[in-house]
Amino acid sequence: MNEKYLMVYVVNRCIDCKACMIACKVQWNVPSDHFRTNIDEKYIQTPGTKKKIFLPSQCNHCDNAPCVSVCPTKASHKRKDGIVHIDKTICIGCKYCIPSCPYNARFYNEEDGTADKCTFCLGRIQFGEEPACVRTCISKTRIFGNINDPTSDVSKVIEEAKKEKRKIFRLREDIGTEPNIYYIV
Secondary structure: OOOOEEEEEEEHHOOOOOHHHHHHHOOOOOOOOOOOEEEEEEEEEEEEEEEEEEEEEEEOEEEEEEEEHHOOOOOOOOOOOOOEEEOOOOOOEEEHHHHHHOOOOOOOOOOOEEEOOOOOOHHOOOOOOOOOOHHHHHOOOOEEEEOOOOOOOOHHHHHHHHHHOOOOOOHHHOHHHHHOOEEOO
């Protein structure tokens, strides 16, 4: 079975504790002025109410990733397992990929002179471990796995949300990037 990794956020579970952000920063030694994952405060308008939610965000590992198409060295590339990866050995730090990301998920790492972003913790998942943000999420907001495996947690939570007729969406679907982060409200 071919693997295709993605992440699901069950939005109403997020309590904005920021454990995911800290776990990622520690795991990957992210510079102090940057994050690979973030939590934004948003408001949802429903008839008669305005509800505050916390919306996690990171690289969406898009199937049609603009950051990949603008990379002159092909350092940014889409792997067969769905992960958009940066090969730091050939990244020249041109920064073209940073403004091309419609999710503001990339930054320039001054320490190593390359672009940086979430990797779905590639170094961890290769050894069968969950991404650091998922492992640390105390509210179980983040669910990671192989969507091509019907027994995976991501497959199960998406199917359950469909049965419950919950809203499932991806950010900025209208621009054709085919993001691989799903939100369930």
